[in-house]
Amino acid sequence: MSDHSGAGSAGAPPPGCPAHASAVPLGGLQYQQTPSELYRALRREHGAVAPVLLDDDVPAWLVLGYPEVCYVTSHDELFARDSRRWNQWPNIPETWPLLPFVGYQPSVLFTEGAEHQRRAGVITQALEGVDQFELARECQAIAEQLITLFAGSGEAELMSTYAHALPARAVLWMCGMPQGSEDTEQLVDDLRISLDAGEGDDPVAAYMRVGARLTQLVKEKRESPGPDVTSRMLLDAAALTDEEVVQDLISVIAAAQQPTANWICNTLRLLLTDERFAVNVSGGRVSVGDALNEVLWLDTPTQNFIGRWAVRDTQLGGRHIREGDCLVLGLAAANTDPQIWPESHVGAENSAHLSFSNGEHRCPYPAPLLADVMARTAVETLMERLPDLVLAVETAELTWRPSIWMRGLSTLPVRFTPSVH
């Protein structure tokens, strides 16, 4: 994968650190079903910053408090993004499962300071050029096509046939891939395999094909630019190289697809299982917009994000953080921090959640709006086309994916009256 050599390696890892003697393994079944209870328990026992163990017992800090997540994300000079700063690299095996997310890549995700501003600025400008009405129209067309594939059968598994399928196509359309072509469908499939491999899939080979196809796209757009994100990135005055644009396109597409898919799925789940919505959506008292926002507070797609690396020894939430320590942003825990919800009522009335993170590295400004267009159009079009949609299993039978990073269902089976239109 990438260069793991420690750019700012701090030497000894925290095993000697007394806090990590009682560190909590981040994982297990509780994450699948009720992570909010686990976060509450962790907060009670450890406070706003908990010592945790990642896969293979690699130590890190989980930042659970709302003010602490805001502090970390707005102090880049203390908590930076280049993972080569990690003091744990000597202990990380080649096959470590989190390497694809943590291993340094020369993309916007791992840049810092002026270089980050340059790269993120290009992405922001390119995304700002997306016409939201046009995106909504395109998403509706994609939604209609996908629904038509299963509408006649009266049943569907919405995670694979809809929630993941729609944003993948919409994002590739934004980037200038022709909608519906065989070529685009192949890329959609390779993206699915590389981001979310199933049994028998080869994610490494799929990732290589994604890289090769996007390299070709960049070449095509360099020769013949169009009204799309890729062309705008290439034409930006920052003059990124083709390699930089390919790296950042991969980041944009991956950063958009998975969280938007889970936002769609978690919103559908809420609408189909919660009586407030089930009874009222058609009556218009509680809107799809309310459901989308409530999900960002209570079942946010990116529940934990890895991460930031301490630039020097410092203090956070009463903990001594050592240079090179890794901090995981506990976005879901921060959203439900009892300090900001003293009455234990988590409201959906505002959008002060941290679901898109915060600070210099937050999800770049137009992206949340574009994700909202995709998710809203996906949910509304489905509800309109299949108005009597219901779950095909009991609510209790729905299972969450065994991931501490993404919050989304394994499957979402539904039933409805078959329709031939």
Ligand code: HEM
């Ligand atoms: C059109 C859809 C989206 C696009 C194009 C997009 C793009 C991006 C990009 C390029 C970054 C990297 C920012 C940087 O390092 O400077 C990012 C970060 C992030 N995005 Fe998004 N995103 C999308 C949707 C979402 C959604 C739906 C969520 C969650 C609800 C989300 C949550 C995040 C988070 C938590 C980060 C990490 C920020 C950090 O490091 O603090 N994004 N996104």
